[in-house]
Amino acid sequence: MSRDSKGPEPIRAGLVGCGRRGTGAAENFLMAAPGLRLVALADAFPDRLAECRTYLAGLKHEGYAVEEERCFAGYDAYRRLLDCGVDLVLLCAPPGFRPLHFAAAVTAGKHVFFEKPVAVDPAGVRKILAAGEEAGRKGLGVVAGTLYRHHRKFRETIRRVHEGAIGKVLSARAWYNTGALWRYDRKPGERELDYQVRNWPYFDWLSGDILVEQHVHTLDVVAWTLRAKPARAIGTGGRQARTGPEHGNVYDHFAVDYAFEGGVHCLSMNRQIAGAFGEVGAWFYGSEGVASPYAGTIAGANPWTFQGEAPDAYVQEQTDLIESIRSGSPLNETKQIAESTLLAILGREAAYTGKALTWDEILASSLDLTPSGFDWANPGIAYEPPVRVVPMPGRPRA
Amino acid sequence: MNGRVSRRAFVRAGSAAAAAALAPRFAFSIVRPAQDRPIRFGLVGCGGRGTGAAEDCLKSAPNVEVVALADVFPDRLEGCRAQLAGLSHPGFKVAEGRCFTGFDAYRRLLEGDLDLVLLATPPGFRPIHFEAAVEAGRHVFMEKPVAVDPAGVRRVLAAGEKAKAKGLAVVAGTQRRHQKCYVETIRRIHEGAIGRIVAARCFWNQGGLWRHDRKEGESDVEWQMRNWLYFTWLSGDHIVEQHVHNLDVINWALRAHPVSAVAVGGRQVRTEPVYGHIYDHFCVDYEYPDGVHATSMCRQQPGTDGRIGEAVVGTEGQADPAEWIEGKSPWRWKEEPDSPYVQEHADLIASVRSGAPLNEARAVAESTLTAILGREAAYTGKKIAWDEILASGLDLSPAAYEFGPLPVAGVPIPGKSA
Numbered sequence: 001m002s003r004d005s006k007g008p009e010p011i012r013a014g015l016v017g018c019g020r021r022g023t024g025a026a027e028n029f030l031m032a033a034p035g036l037r038l039v040a041l042a043d044a045f046p047d048r049l050a051e052c053r054t055y056l057a058g059l060k061h062e063g064y065a066v067e068e069e070r071c072f073a074g075y076d077a078y079r080r081l082l083d084c085g086v087d088l089v090l091l092c093a094p095p096g097f098r099p100l101h102f103a104a105a106v107t108a109g110k111h112v113f114f115e116k117p118v119a120v121d122p123a124g125v126r127k128i129l130a131a132g133e134e135a136g137r138k139g140l141g142v143v144a145g146t147l148y149r150h151h152r153k154f155r156e157t158i159r160r161v162h163e164g165a166i167g168k169v170l171s172a173r174a175w176y177n178t179g180a181l182w183r184y185d186r187k188p189g190e191r192e193l194d195y196q197v198r199n200w201p202y203f204d205w206l207s208g209d210i211l212v213e214q215h216v217h218t219l220d221v222v223a224w225t226l227r228a229k230p231a232r233a234i235g236t237g238g239r240q241a242r243t244g245p246e247h248g249n250v251y252d253h254f255a256v257d258y259a260f261e262g263g264v265h266c267l268s269m270n271r272q273i274a275g276a277f278g279e280v281g282a283w284f285y286g287s288e289g290v291a292s293p294y295a296g297t298i299a300g301a302n303p304w305t306f307q308g309e310a311p312d313a314y315v316q317e318q319t320d321l322i323e324s325i326r327s328g329s330p331l332n333e334t335k336q337i338a339e340s341t342l343l344a345i346l347g348r349e350a351a352y353t354g355k356a357l358t359w360d361e362i363l364a365s366s367l368d369l370t371p372s373g374f375d376w377a378n379p380g381i382a383y384e385p386p387v388r389v390v391p392m393p394g395r396p397r398a
Numbered sequence: 399m400n401g402r403v404s405r406r407a408f409v410r411a412g413s414a415a416a417a418a419a420l421a422p423r424f425a426f427s428i429v430r431p432a433q434d435r436p437i438r439f440g441l442v443g444c445g446g447r448g449t450g451a452a453e454d455c456l457k458s459a460p461n462v463e464v465v466a467l468a469d470v471f472p473d474r475l476e477g478c479r480a481q482l483a484g485l486s487h488p489g490f491k492v493a494e495g496r497c498f499t500g501f502d503a504y505r506r507l508l509e510g511d512l513d514l515v516l517l518a519t520p521p522g523f524r525p526i527h528f529e530a531a532v533e534a535g536r537h538v539f540m541e542k543p544v545a546v547d548p549a550g551v552r553r554v555l556a557a558g559e560k561a562k563a564k565g566l567a568v569v570a571g572t573q574r575r576h577q578k579c580y581v582e583t584i585r586r587i588h589e590g591a592i593g594r595i596v597a598a599r600c601f602w603n604q605g606g607l608w609r610h611d612r613k614e615g616e617s618d619v620e621w622q623m624r625n626w627l628y629f630t631w632l633s634g635d636h637i638v639e640q641h642v643h644n645l646d647v648i649n650w651a652l653r654a655h656p657v658s659a660v661a662v663g664g665r666q667v668r669t670e671p672v673y674g675h676i677y678d679h680f681c682v683d684y685e686y687p688d689g690v691h692a693t694s695m696c697r698q699q700p701g702t703d704g705r706i707g708e709a710v711v712g713t714e715g716q717a718d719p720a721e722w723i724e725g726k727s728p729w730r731w732k733e734e735p736d737s738p739y740v741q742e743h744a745d746l747i748a749s750v751r752s753g754a755p756l757n758e759a760r761a762v763a764e765s766t767l768t769a770i771l772g773r774e775a776a777y778t779g780k781k782i783a784w785d786e787i788l789a790s791g792l793d794l795s796p797a798a799y800e801f802g803p804l805p806v807a808g809v810p811i812p813g814k815s816a
Binding site: 167170171175234236237239253255263271273279285286355356392393395 | 596597601603662663664666683689693712714780813814
């Protein structure tokens with residue numbers, strides 16, 4: 001990046017979604033390039049907003065410039081933030097809100113960094129895809145939180161696979177096996193909607209379940225490496241360890257056999273169970289070797305190990321977005337993150353239903369997990385979401 | 399851990415089966431007088447599969463007679479006896495004095511004069527029955543799986559070695575090893591038709607299975623034995639009881655057993671107490687020697703899509719071991735799929751009469767342990783190595799084999815189950 005003596009034109013950003021990842025993304029943004037200003041915060045909950053604001057102020061970063069009048073709380077806070085004079089927004093609310101927030105940001109002409117996943121259902125994915133095209137027409141930068149796309153170790157490994165280092169890719173595996181995640185106890189008098197939104201990983205309509213919310217990272221690496229259209233998924237899963245109502249209606253394990261056009265299959269395995277074996281990774285098996293982007297290694301005919309430093313990809317993804325905007329050729333990752341999100345949704349639905357599902361079926365599916373009567377933009381003070389039911393393979397969805 | 403020992407065993411079992419399968423069925427009847435002597439067999443376990451096995455065995459070769467029946471339950475024995483009598487087969491020679499019931503029925507059956515036993519009780523009993531059969535010097539056909547826990551697998555392996563030393567034939571109900579379409583495809587895989595194997599997949603996804611309502615006054619043990627599928631000490635869970643077929647094909651095609659396994663599974667839909675405590679779905683990522691991985695998926699959930707079969711991926715092609723090879727050496731089995739249920743008995747009897755008895759004990763014991771490895775990886779949530787499971791002290795057998803109370807063990811919870 002070239003800089004004249006005055007430095008680059010400042011970019012003014014606002015954060016939508018002040019939880020842990022949002023707070024982290026805002027910090028990463030400030031460190032990503034010179035001349036960046038964080039000027040606004042929005043969250044459904046005033047307490048989360050205040051915690052985030054305190055943390056970011058404590059960094060004493062010159063780019064931190066959040067004033068009281070640009071702090072917005074409530075479910076419609078994103079809209080007020082978009083109207084307050086920002087150039088760029090960081091969209092980090094629970095994934096169920098992403099299609100609404102993204103479409104509104106693009107309509108308002110803002111550059112976007114948005115966290116993965118970008119939807120929880122096919123209806124949301126189609127909304128994201130349409131807004132992404134509009135962003136392209138408007139020349140807006142869009143970068144997604146699938147950070148491995150910006151990680152030097154991953155990029156170099158996968159570039160070598162694409163250049164033929166393991167020959168023809170024949171098979172793949174993708175694991176996201178971990179322990180338990182955080183959750184919050186219900187506060188006295190807390191209404192159901194707020195309880196679910198605070199505990200969003202455990203509700204399908206907010207997180208998309210663990211396969212979509214978490215394992216989308218690994219599936220994105222698979223999609224990136226294979227460069228093949230998904231064809232079909234056969235999946236299984238359930239909740240075996242994490243069965244109480246405090247864990248909403250999501251599963252604690254999934255396994256999916258994905259078939260891609262050209263005949264390559266990928267075993268996807270994903271678990272969040274405390275005390276169980278954990279490992280995250282993706283492995284690609286070719287006619288002449290095996291590649292592991294997570295390890296940064298290639299074994300076989302062309303052995304190679306990643307050497308050197310890999311900059312923090314949480315910062316690098318923001319740097320890449322800012323540089324692309326400043327260079328006048330903005331990145332637009334909408335299609336790739338929308339498709340990786342849909343790949344995860346395909347696997348989830350194959351497991352939930354017990355049906356073999358095709359890519360074309362899920363892309364066209366009318367499935368919309370929005371609770372009946374819920375308005376994402378303005379749910380209203382009295383709205384109570386219905387109890388979410390755990391999906392049962394082979395049975396009609398309740 | 400390498401798979402060398404078993405690899406040799408698999409080559410041997412595979413090629414012997416192939417040779418037997420390729421031989422004209424009744425060639426021996428012309429050239430070998432040994433077949434003039436009848437082969438008299440007894441059946442231990444008179445349920446659906448046992449009755450079917452007896453019928454298949456009778457049909458498999460000339461001069462084969464069924465002479466004795468054993469089952470824990472008199473009603474099951476009577477049903478089987480009536481069905482076999484109804485065949486009007488000249489080989490049906492079961493006298494009243496050679497029908498035995500109760501937990502020790504197998505022992506009394508083995509004391510009688512017979513050459514061969516078919517072991518078809520619930521799998522939990524197999525190690526005991528197989529040991530006793532070998533001890534008594536009988537040839538054995540035994541249904542799969544051959545154990546439900548590592549302790550049982552070790553007993554079967556040891557008895558299998560003893561059978562070899564005694565020259566006894568041992569054939570297992572992993573019948574794909576006797577099915578020409580599989581034999582021919584896997585022979586080509588072994589000859590290099592798809593190059594070096596890099597991955598494999600296998601599935602047994604289906605709906606529900608049968609069960610019996612609990613009768614008034616039925617003891618825990620009787621109820622569980624009549625519904626043995628749903629209790630791990632009897633069936634090994636459905637990954638062991640059913641999916642062992644597909645895992646056996648993968649071991650056979652790869653000429654190895656797994657090195658380790660990581661798995662998920664649970665009891666999501668079939669949760670009522672009448673279904674005991676087994677899971678209704680599993681998925682296992684098996685690692686084999688040289689870093690080759692195999693996907694295994696099995697489920698029993700009504701209303702879900704079915705898929706039963708295997709796939710093997712090589713550097714120069716892919717194969718469905720039941721049917722075809724594509725890639726550099728394309729090939730397809732063009733005949734109607736042959737029935738292996740009779741063939742496995744034909745191969746057993748031919749091997750006995752030829753004086754070169756088949757011994758499949760190690761192959762089926764290793765396939766059984768492969769399934770147990772996957773089950774335990776899912777039950778515990780742990781990554782488990784082959785050597786660990788082979789040496790494991792896990793023993794699911796009850797304190798005593800008698801009718802009476804037996805509480806249903808809890809459903810395993812990954813991360814909590816030891």
